[in-house]
Amino acid sequence: MPETTPAESTRLDQRAEWNALAEHREKLGDTHLRDLFAADPGRAGRYGLRVGDLHLDYSKNIVTDETLRLLRELATSTGVTELRDAMFRGDKINFTEHRAVLHTALRAPRDAVIEVDGHNVVPDVHAVLDRMSDFAERVRSGAWTGHTGKRITRVVNIGIGGSDLGPAMAYEALLPFTARATDVRFVSNVDGSDLHEALRGADPEQTLFIIASKTFTTIETITNATSARTWLLDALGGDASAVAKHFVAVSTNAEKVAEFGIDTANMFEFWDWVGGRYSYDSAIGLSLMVAIGPDRFREMLDGFRLMDEHFRTAPIEANAPLLLGLLGIWYGAFFDAQSHAVLPYSHYLSRFTAYLQQLDMESNGKATDRSGRPVSWQTGPVVWGTPGTNGQHAYYQLLHQGTKMVPADLIGFARPSAELSPELAAQHDLLMSNLFAQGQALAFGKTAEEVAAEGVAAELVPHRTFHGNRPTTTILVSELTPSVLGQLIALYEHKVFVQGAVWGINSFDQWGVELGKMLAKRVEPALTDGAEVSGLDASTADLVARYRELRGR
Numbered sequence: 129m130p131e132t133t134p135a136e137s138t139r140l141d142q143r144a145e146w147n148a149l150a151e152h153r154e155k156l157g158d159t160h161l162r163d164l165f166a167a168d169p170g171r172a173g174r175y176g177l178r179v180g181d182l183h184l185d186y187s188k189n190i191v192t193d194e195t196l197r198l199l200r201e202l203a204t205s206t207g208v209t210e211l212r213d214a215m216f217r218g219d220k221i222n223f224t225e226h227r228a229v230l231h232t233a234l235r236a237p238r239d240a241v242i243e244v245d246g247h248n249v250v251p252d253v254h255a256v257l258d259r260m261s262d263f264a265e266r267v268r269s270g271a272w273t274g275h276t277g278k279r280i281t282r283v284v285n286i287g288i289g290g291s292d293l294g295p296a297m298a299y300e301a302l303l304p305f306t307a308r309a310t311d312v313r314f315v316s317n318v319d320g321s322d323l324h325e326a327l328r329g330a331d332p333e334q335t336l337f338i339i340a341s342k343t344f345t346t347i348e349t350i351t352n353a354t355s356a357r358t359w360l361l362d363a364l365g366g367d368a369s370a371v372a373k374h375f376v377a378v379s380t381n382a383e384k385v386a387e388f389g390i391d392t393a394n395m396f397e398f399w400d401w402v403g404g405r406y407s408y409d410s411a412i413g414l415s416l417m418v419a420i421g422p423d424r425f426r427e428m429l430d431g432f433r434l435m436d437e438h439f440r441t442a443p444i445e446a447n448a449p450l451l452l453g454l455l456g457i458w459y460g461a462f463f464d465a466q467s468h469a470v471l472p473y474s475h476y477l478s479r480f481t482a483y484l485q486q487l488d489m490e491s492n493g494k495a496t497d498r499s500g501r502p503v504s505w506q507t508g509p510v511v512w513g514t515p516g517t518n519g520q521h522a523y524y525q526l527l528h529q530g531t532k533m534v535p536a537d538l539i540g541f542a543r544p545s546a547e548l549s550p551e552l553a554a555q556h557d558l559l560m561s562n563l564f565a566q567g568q569a570l571a572f573g574k575t576a577e578e579v580a581a582e583g584v585a586a587e588l589v590p591h592r593t594f595h596g597n598r599p600t601t602t603i604l605v606s607e608l609t610p611s612v613l614g615q616l617i618a619l620y621e622h623k624v625f626v627q628g629a630v631w632g633i634n635s636f637d638q639w640g641v642e643l644g645k646m647l648a649k650r651v652e653p654a655l656t657d658g659a660e661v662s663g664l665d666a667s668t669a670d671l672v673a674r675y676r677e678l679r680g681r
């Protein structure tokens with residue numbers, strides 16, 4: 129058991145601070161954001177925070193000074209800052225796997241000292257970063273060539289979950305910063321179509337595979353990597369020595385990498401104290417580094433570090449991850465909000481929310497507290513969303529007039545990508561006016577009186593009324609750069625941390641994904657050669673039989 133959290137002693141929902149919040153919620157009743165703004169016009173200025181390049185406006189949340197004070201007291205009483213310090217120190221706070229949680233060491237400066245079991249891990253981090261930089265430069269410059277001496281023009285990252293989502297998201301986000309000459313693809317799905325599409329038009333002599341897997345045992349990744357190797361060797365006349373110039377690995381497991389046939393000289397290491405979903409700024413980001421170059425990658429790490437330092441040192445009244453975490457707890461516990469939308473008004477952040485889904489839902493999708501007891505409060509929300517304005521023409525109807533409260537983050541940038549032509553750049557104001565309009569409409573809605581005053585027929589008034597009072601937090605930034613991306617990701621990493629700490633759960637294991645993996649292994653022989661599989665329930669057995677029939681087996 130960790131020596132780090134007092135949250136275990138008293139059940140969260142039996143804490144005085146929790147009960148105080150419940151009473152406060154009762155008192156707030158139906159208080160509307162319209163009332164809160166009318167009573168306190170200064171809240172827009174006061175409920176804002178500047179961290180690095182990010183401006184957070186949280187004034188459109190259903191909170192008062194009293195709410196925020198009570199939430200902070202909850203954080204204090206549940207030991208969030210103590211657990212935070214333990215994480216940064218390298219304590220083994222992931223107690224179900226006996227591991228430290230040190231993604232923050234991945235962006236620590238060279239001279240920092242962070243110890244795991246008495247060993248300073250910072251020099252190891254920088255040694256790998258230096259090797260990555262050297263390799264990325266060689267691929268980018270053409271000094272690293274394929275087996276037949278041609279330069280690399282396509283890089284295919286094969287990985288899944290944390291070994292895919294981070295670099296894939298960041299590659300999209302930072303496209304304007306990439307060397308467009310190299311085409312970087314991401315293959316994760318064991319559906320053969322994924323690899324098929326990634327290799328269409330690829331020249332095997334110019335293709336480099338990065339096999340990214342923390343464990344190097346993940347069935348999807350190893351299956352795709354094996355198929356990729358066959359594709360390469362078939363094209364290059366079966367000469368197995370070609371593998372060395374076309375396959376590199378990113379892993380914690382040198383033994384498995386060697387077993388697969390990749391020379392461990394071509395392996396980029398990371399460590400068990402980096403969780404998969406917290407790993408894209410480790411060697412897992414190699415594909416990204418090839419795309420954007422080592423200098424940009426380091427700028428991104430600086431952005432992460434900026435937010436780490438803020439989280440570690442800012443007072444709790446002005447601590448952005450703490451604030452975002454507490455707001456989520458407030459809505460989940462006292463407004464029964466089941467989900468949380470993240471809505472970036474940026475095409476380049478098209479995969480941002482998909483990335484956050486793993487970060488948040490794999491971390492806090494837990495129903496057992498740190499002392500092994502079932503929780504009786506809401507934990508992690510369903511995280512979802514796509515870039516605005518596309519979502520506005522799809523699911524925003526429910527956000528505005530549905531029966532569910534969906535707190536949302538709206539993320540926008542003042543400046544469009546520098547790559548855009550003046551005409552395309554001019555569209556940016558329209559994009560951002562949508563962001564501002566949505567926050568306004570969600571918060572303040574439109575009353576029946578306002579609708580009627582527009583001359584709307586009486587029978588249509590109820591249909592055209594917007595209740596409003598739907599909370600949003602707006603994150604406004606000048607432009608999307610590598611550093612800003614690092615700041616944003618670290619903001620959400622630490623927000624997830626705060627929530628897990630208050631809820632008293634372990635945010636760093638993921639036992640919930642194991643059962644499905646184990647069952648898939650058991651079912652597969654029944655699909656391929658009709659093997660008798662014991663223990664199949666009647667429904668699954670029927671589906672398997674139908675599948676075999678449809679496959680003509």
Ligand code: F6P
Nearest residue numbers: 288289290291341342343346404
């Ligand atoms: O889905 C479970 C999981 O273990 C994730 O946590 C992880 O990011 C992913 O699988 C991939 O694992 P690996 O990097 O070991 O292949």
